[in-house]
Amino acid sequence: MANSFDHISISAVKVLARLAAKKAVEAELRAQGVRVTLVRPAEITTQANAYLAANPQLYDEARERAARLGMYEEPRRKSA
Numbered sequence: 001m002a003n004s005f006d007h008i009s010i011s012a013v014k015v016l017a018r019l020a021a022k023k024a025v026e027a028e029l030r031a032q033g034v035r036v037t038l039v040r041p042a043e044i045t046t047q048a049n050a051y052l053a054a055n056p057q058l059y060d061e062a063r064e065r066a067a068r069l070g071m072y073e074e075p076r077r078k079s080a
Helices: 006-031 041-054 057-068
Strands: none
């Protein structure tokens, strides 16, 4: 029987990866002297998406973090 909550595990990883990318973008902006509160959220999201695309290892880190938090289990293979 397939786990009906597998999609939640996958979603948790995606959310954690996006959050890490957003934090990295905000840190970069702060390092440049930009007040993050004055940057449109849509612009931060666009930059975070680009950062995530350029740094796919964030998904691996997010998977590890989700597993530590109990939000992710490796998908089980269906038996024949």
